[in-house]
Amino acid sequence: MSISDHIKDIKNELSQDIILIAVSKTRSVSEMQEAYECGIRDFGENKVQELITKYDKLPNIRWHFIGNLQKNKVKYLVDKVYLIHSLDSIRLLKEIEKQYKKKDKIAQVLIEINIGEETSKGGIILSELQELINAVEICSNVKVKGLMAIIPKGSEEECRYYFKSMKSIWDRLSNESYKNIEMKYLSMGMTNDYKLAIEEGANTIRIGEGIFGKRIYRRE
Numbered sequence: 001m002s003i004s005d006h007i008k009d010i011k012n013e014l015s016q017d018i019i020l021i022a023v024s025k026t027r028s029v030s031e032m033q034e035a036y037e038c039g040i041r042d043f044g045e046n047k048v049q050e051l052i053t054k055y056d057k058l059p060n061i062r063w064h065f066i067g068n069l070q071k072n073k074v075k076y077l078v079d080k081v082y083l084i085h086s087l088d089s090i091r092l093l094k095e096i097e098k099q100y101k102k103k104d105k106i107a108q109v110l111i112e113i114n115i116g117e118e119t120s121k122g123g124i125i126l127s128e129l130q131e132l133i134n135a136v137e138i139c140s141n142v143k144v145k146g147l148m149a150i151i152p153k154g155s156e157e158e159c160r161y162y163f164k165s166m167k168s169i170w171d172r173l174s175n176e177s178y179k180n181i182e183m184k185y186l187s188m189g190m191t192n193d194y195k196l197a198i199e200e201g202a203n204t205i206r207i208g209e210g211i212f213g214k215r216i217y218r219r220e
C-alpha cells in the first residue's frame with residue numbers, strides 16, 4: 001500500500017476533532033510531499049537538524065518537535081515549530097523562555113510525562129510535575145498547551161492503564177487555572193496503539209510507520 005492509501009485508511013476512521021501528526025523522521029521530502037498532497041499539514045520530527053533541513057523545502061506546514069530536546073539546540077527551533085511536545089525539565093523550560101524572549105516570540109509547548117517512569121525515556125516524572133508547573137507560571141514567553149506521553153510497551157490492558165492515567169492528569173489540570181497553562185492537546189498514541197489512545201481520550205496522535213511504512217535507520 002502507498003502512503004496515500006495509508007493516510008486515507010487512517011483518516012476514514014478518525015473523527016474530525018483528532019489531530020493527526022505524520023511522523024516523518026528519516027523520511028525524504030518527496031515522501032512527505034505525498035502525505036502533504038493527501039491533506040496532511042502536521043508533521044513531527046525528533047531531531048532538530050533534520051527538521052531544519054526539511055523546513056526550507058516544505059512550506060505551509062505545522063511542525064511538531066517530538067524528540068528529546070537538548071538545551072543547546074532550542075535556539076534553532078524559535079519561530080519554526082508550532083508545538084514542542086517534549087518539555088520535561090525546569091532547565092529546558094528556562095532555555096526555551098530565554099531563547100524565545102530574545103526574539104520576542106511565544107513558545108507553545110506540551111509537558112511530556114514519563115508516565116511509565118522508565119529510565120530509558122524522556123519526560124518528567126509525576127512527582128516533579130508540580131514544580132515544573134510552578135516554574136511555567138512565572139514565564140512570559142512560554143505557554144503550555146497540554147500533555148504528551150510515550151507509554152511503555154505492553155498488553156492492551158497495560159496500554160489502557162497508562163492512557164487513562166494521562167487522561168486523568170489532563171482532566172485534573174484542565175480544571176485548574178494556572179497561569180500560562182491550558183489543556184488543549186493530549187498527545188498520545190502511535191502506529192500500534194493510537195486506536196486505544198483515542199478511546200481513552202487522546203486528541204492528538206503521532207503516526208510514523210502506519211503512514212510511511214517501516215523505518216530503516218541507516219548508519220551515518
Ligand SMILES: *Cc1c(COP(=O)(O)O)cnc(C)c1O
Nearest residue numbers: 023046066190191206207208209
Ligand atoms: C517515532 C515516534 C512516533 C511514531 O512512531 P510510529 O510507531 O512509527 O508510529 C511517535 N512519537 C514519537 C515521540 C516518536 O519518536
